[in-house]
Amino acid sequence: MFSAFSILLGLQLALSLSTKETLPSSHRNWNICHVRTSLSDNLRKQFSNLRTAISEEQIFYPLMWIMTSFAVVPILSGTMFCFQTQYLKLDPSVIGLSKVVGQVMVLSLTVLYNKYLKKIPLRRLVAGVQTMYALAVLSDLVLVKQVNLMLGIPNEIHVLCFSALAEAIAQFKVLPFSVLLSSQCPPGCEGSLFAFFTSGLVFSAIVSGVFGVGLSSLIGVSGGDYTSFPLCILLQSLAALVPLGWISFLPEKWTADDKILKPR
Incomplete structure (x- = not known):
């Protein structure tokens, strides 16, 4: 199964690299798309266009901020899942349903952004979202310390309503x-830039996961001992505030209403 999946991904990559990006509104580009170029030439040209786009400051610095903002925060989702299923004995279906609730939150935040939040300058908006993310991480601390039971809230209800809150905010953060990037990207390399953007986010998530495993191991959290788990969550919340230290990488006054319509 793994070999078949790898072959399929390889074919998809080869097809993507052999497809030349064109501008549909240009008659000249419509003619160019019929010219067959070699895979190596097309790859070289796309890489050159991507390098040119990334070298622009209005693209490079926001890219670096969003990627590092994910990478420096250790993800403890695996440890939390074990805590919920092994220690609290929660039904996995409740945890799965909480993910659905999280996606509903993302959809709601997207609608909210389109109506109101896009008018807020990017730096101020992202700073607020990042702060909310750091606070949302603490909802796991409430569950681990069983504060919700003291307030009369069952574990199932708390997990259903708050377990995916931080994840939903993190996903929404990508939208602005x-x-x-869509407004600043040079014409002709939109696909390459967004592929690089997505790949960078995936790599950041991998680094974040490695940090999470390392943090849990370092502090001594294991399947039979969760006494140090609250400390892990506190450190995760503090780490979520670290990217605010280089928030100046983001444009101070840019809003989604200021989108630059580049000539086609």
């Missing part, structure tokens, strides 16, 4: 950057 997608709008920014």
